[in-house]
Amino acid sequence: MKLRTSILWSIMMLVYCGNCSLRRTAAFAAKEIHQSNGLVITQIEENAFVHTSFLQTEDFGNVPCNGVIVRKGNEVIVFDTPINDDKSEELMKWINDTLHCKINAIIPTHFHNDCLGGLKAFHDKHIPSYAYFKTIELAKENKSIVPQNSFKDTFGLKVGNEEIIVRFFGEGHTKDNVVGYFPSEGVLFGGCLIKELGAGKGYLGDANVKDWSSTVKKVKQAYPAVKLVVPGHGAHGNSALLDYTINLFKAK
Secondary structure: OHHHHHHHHHHHHHHHHHHHHHHHHOOOOOEEEEEEOOEEEEEEEOOEEEEEEEEEEOOOEEEEEEEEEEEEOOEEEEEOOOOOHHHHHHHHHHHHHHHOOEEEEEEOOOOOHHHHOOHHHHHHOOOOEEEEHHHHHHHHHOOOOOOOEEEOOEEEEEEOOEEEEEEEOOOOOOOOOEEEEEOOOOEEEEEOOOOOOOOOOOOOOOOOHHHHHHHHHHHHHHOOOOOEEEEOOOOOEOOHHHHHHHHHOOOO
């Protein structure tokens, strides 16, 4: 009788642990949680969100421009501003009122307006900005709002008790494009260095097309465990976005 009870108990524990494992590994269902006239926020993981604003261009029409919010506890870090100060104000208000979080930093991933067009609004709220040193140089040359703090090559910053990693792997979309990685969620913000599946090459006015593919190969090698990849424009996905971008710019 004792043996039978022991076997039944073991089976029950195996089933319970199996169910726990399934819950842990189940994919998070992305959901849109905020939408207004010009700003959409989509939750893609428990502690990661994509903010999307829209830039009207002559060559490509009304372009959706992505940034990322990463959260731990009651703190967040934002990658890339929305396209202007008004939408940045809206984003910050949503973070404060809905997430009830403090914004530790804003990190533009390159010098174009789809990354730092709303930077003044963050500075006005006394939120510190950090950027690759070349981004600061290029922002000054282009008479854009200039990020406050510079770094070289690799930069780590705390959000709660976790660390995000910002790194320059090489030239591609621009001379200064960096990527941001949130290890605890396996989320990579590739910015405009990374293309969504099916995308064309896009704007190449400041690009290094020759090095683009090899730069993304370095990103892929550095983060083999990445779960989600968010491009600068368009739909997020998995590491297939890295492979697609590598092939898109591979020398023929």
